[in-house]
Amino acid sequence: MKAKDIMTSEVITVKKDTPIEDIAKILIEKRISGVVVVDDENKVVGVVSETDIVKKEKNIKVPSFITILQGVVFLDSIKEMEEDIKRVAAYKAEDIMSSDVLTVNEKDDLEYxxxxxxxxSINRVPVVDDTKTLKxxxxxxxxxxxxxSR
Structure with a gap:
């Protein structure tokens, strides 16, 4: 059995500029846990899941620091704080989507x-054809x- 034999072909998708509020409404109304983000050619560019939206509400963790010789040494990652700020301020899909999306080809075996x-540990995987177009x-x-159901 191949991926194309069991996939859902009517995929609910959004664009990178779709507001997060609209995505949340889609998840609620359609009773799904994530949407695929596609570009104008229907190529997969990301996925927004319930977890991504919940993470948006996460509090910003300010890095701990110490002063040594009147200089500041951060003990935690400033980059992590910057990512937290981006998430909290997120407005569109592209701000919170996971962009390192694993996809499978429609010809891949179900076992694979x-x-x-x-x-x-992923709950959903987009299925693409040889041109990387979402199928x-x-x-x-x-x-x-x-x-x-066999």
Whole structure:
């Protein structure tokens, strides 16, 4: 069995400039846990999940520091604080989306897809064709359904 045999082909997508409030409404109304972010050519550029939206509300962690010889030495990462600030101030999908998205090809075997999802602890994986155009999505539910509906 191939990815194309079990994927959901009607994928709910958003663009990078979609407001986070609109994405939250989509997740609630459609009762889904994430959306694929695509560009104008329908290529996958990211994913926004419930976790990404919840992280947006995370408090900013100010780095601890000490002073040595009248200089400031930060004990925590300033970069981490900058990322926290970006998340809290996020307005659009591109501000909070995960951009290092794993995809599978529509010709990949179901076993490969299932193993990838388990190994990488991901709940959904976009399915693309040879040109990297979005064709569908596979969620863990789709795999379970395929296993028990034979």
């Amino acid at each position: 897809v299932a193993n990838l999802m388990i190994e990488k 569908g999505i596979i969620c863990r539910y789709d795999i379970i359904k395929s296993m028990f």
